[in-house]
Amino acid sequence: MFKKVFEYAGPHKKDLYIATFIVLLSVLMGVLPFVLAYQVISPLVMGNAVDTKYVCIRVIGVLICLILQAILYGWGLDVSHKAAYSTLLRLRTSLQKRFEAVPLGFIQDKGTGTIKKLFVDDVDSLEVLLAHSLPEGIANLMIPIAIYVAMFFIDWKLALLSLASIPISFAAMMIMYSVGMKKMGPYYMAGQKMNNTIIEYINGMEVVKVFNKDAESYERFRKDISDYRDYTLEWYKAAWPWMAIYSSLLPCTIILTLPLGAWFVLCGFSTLPDLILVLCLSLSIGIPLLKSLSFLPTMPQLNYKIAALEQVLETAPLQQTDAVFHGKNYDICFDHITFGYEKSQPGPDGQPMVTMDEVIHDISFTAKAGQKTALVGESGSGKSTLAKLLIHYYDPQQGSISIGGQKITEMSLEALNSQVSYVAQDQYLFNTSILENIRIGRPDATDEEVLEAAKKAQCMEFLEKLPQGIHSMAGDAGKMLSGGQRQRISLARAILKNAPIIVLDEATAYADPENEEKMEAAIAELVKGKTLFVIAHKLPAIMNADQICVIEHGKLAATGTHAELLAICEEYKKLWKASQDSAEWKVNAVKEGK
Numbered sequence: 001m002f003k004k005v006f007e008y009a010g011p012h013k014k015d016l017y018i019a020t021f022i023v024l025l026s027v028l029m030g031v032l033p034f035v036l037a038y039q040v041i042s043p044l045v046m047g048n049a050v051d052t053k054y055v056c057i058r059v060i061g062v063l064i065c066l067i068l069q070a071i072l073y074g075w076g077l078d079v080s081h082k083a084a085y086s087t088l089l090r091l092r093t094s095l096q097k098r099f100e101a102v103p104l105g106f107i108q109d110k111g112t113g114t115i116k117k118l119f120v121d122d123v124d125s126l127e128v129l130l131a132h133s134l135p136e137g138i139a140n141l142m143i144p145i146a147i148y149v150a151m152f153f154i155d156w157k158l159a160l161l162s163l164a165s166i167p168i169s170f171a172a173m174m175i176m177y178s179v180g181m182k183k184m185g186p187y188y189m190a191g192q193k194m195n196n197t198i199i200e201y202i203n204g205m206e207v208v209k210v211f212n213k214d215a216e217s218y219e220r221f222r223k224d225i226s227d228y229r230d231y232t233l234e235w236y237k238a239a240w241p242w243m244a245i246y247s248s249l250l251p252c253t254i255i256l257t258l259p260l261g262a263w264f265v266l267c268g269f270s271t272l273p274d275l276i277l278v279l280c281l282s283l284s285i286g287i288p289l290l291k292s293l294s295f296l297p298t299m300p301q302l303n304y305k306i307a308a309l310e311q312v313l314e315t316a317p318l319q320q321t322d323a324v325f326h327g328k329n330y331d332i333c334f335d336h337i338t339f340g341y342e343k344s345q346p347g348p349d350g351q352p353m354v355t356m357d358e359v360i361h362d363i364s365f366t367a368k369a370g371q372k373t374a375l376v377g378e379s380g381s382g383k384s385t386l387a388k389l390l391i392h393y394y395d396p397q398q399g400s401i402s403i404g405g406q407k408i409t410e411m412s413l414e415a416l417n418s419q420v421s422y423v424a425q426d427q428y429l430f431n432t433s434i435l436e437n438i439r440i441g442r443p444d445a446t447d448e449e450v451l452e453a454a455k456k457a458q459c460m461e462f463l464e465k466l467p468q469g470i471h472s473m474a475g476d477a478g479k480m481l482s483g484g485q486r487q488r489i490s491l492a493r494a495i496l497k498n499a500p501i502i503v504l505d506e507a508t509a510y511a512d513p514e515n516e517e518k519m520e521a522a523i524a525e526l527v528k529g530k531t532l533f534v535i536a537h538k539l540p541a542i543m544n545a546d547q548i549c550v551i552e553h554g555k556l557a558a559t560g561t562h563a564e565l566l567a568i569c570e571e572y573k574k575l576w577k578a579s580q581d582s583a584e585w586k587v588n589a590v591k592e593g594k
């Protein structure tokens, strides 16, 4: 763990060494007064004469040592803090660079709370390690070691007595570390979950209030924060007894030295001056020893956090090149695609572990240029995942996707984006004017072109009712717009972008009948002469598609036209029947006035 952190420090490694050395001198200054005290006590006990000057010099020596100790300590920490915060800056910059390179899907899956926790809390917690644990821990540990070596030279029997409390404390420490590490995974995950839930709760406050969802969302909020409390307490409960044992035992360096040492002196095994010196030295190392280990309880947490950071820093970047799009046409080819979502969870050793949940199994098909290809299948069968693979949200584990013969991994994401418009259910409106929100589709479009796109997307009917029309702020207008109207704004974006390939992921899923009609008109405008890739639950909407791909549990069950699939594909027949039943149910419900 220390090695990794030193690696993060990069050019500031040198400052960390300097800080450690300065703190080491400071700890030494804390030990010297005990040696000076010995020089006064020993002659007194032995009945040797000491004059006032001899005592005064030692007392002044003690004062100088204490002043130097404080100055050196402050200086050492100053150097270590500068190195620590520069390292945190480096680490945050590396994280930011990694986040820029990894697939967008990876970022979305992590969740805002987890990402905030990584960037802010987890990186911040390394400050303790860099600014304190490393320089103070090392310095406070090295001095006792040096003193023990000296004690062995003075009298090895007394030195052994002084060491007696260490093995038991050490065993308690190891147990604390190992139980702490085992509980760390669930504790850390609970922290991540709580962060995500809090952010989701705050972001969704408006929906919560409008839809009276207080009880349900508050319940989840309450559960996640109480889970976090429970896991934290569980960790403390497991680790505290061992912490208590070693922190009480460790400083008791004279527990055996005093009684047995006195007996050794009486028996003539050791001399009185040696006993006094060993006692003074034993007393001097209690505090440094305890200080050096005061950081230990945080080590399992730090270890886990570093592993979680490492996992992100080692995430494979999205496979792309700088090349522009040079496909020979717009045929979209899925070639033996296998994909699974990665999940991070605590492994058996308590360290974070990545597992994979395969949801797409060896799928191959081609969506022909200029044609309409539809994906159908039960909920959870993998349709949206395939669409997200096409827009390069993720890299598949196996296989490739190409457009006009050029693999999407062999072009830049920008080049791919310029060829594909993706319209999904959840459309994000930025808090700027609606005009600018539509202009995102093509930043160099003129106001007139934006207006034209808005008209084609059937937006004017509701934009005209807004006080400032298309210049209204989306943040304010968003509250007055229905989901369907917001979707029409995103369709206007796509119309303006005018990309040759359109991916529609359940675009009309939640539209009411009136909105659906308008959206269908907007979509018809959008898809004119384009290569269309549609995911729809409503089968009647895609029955005219040139090709329908039936996805069943992540596998391609069949492809064909509506008529062909009705003849050959059981899964399609089932889906068609279900959609017919649901249409019938709606008609009956309307007739009965439900």
Ligand SMILES: Nc1ncnc2c1ncn2[C@@H]1O[C@H](COP(=O)(O)OP(=O)(O)OP(=O)(O)O)[C@@H](O)[C@H]1O
Pocket: 109, 341, 357, 359, 377, 378, 379, 380, 381, 382, 383, 384, 385, 386
């Ligand atoms: N971000 C994700 N992380 C982990 N698993 C996911 C993620 N997104 C989807 N899945 C899982 O992958 C499988 C396929 O999901 P996908 O959304 O592609 O299905 P779908 O056919 O589009 O479903 P629906 O019609 O309900 O939108 C499901 O089991 C789903 O739970």
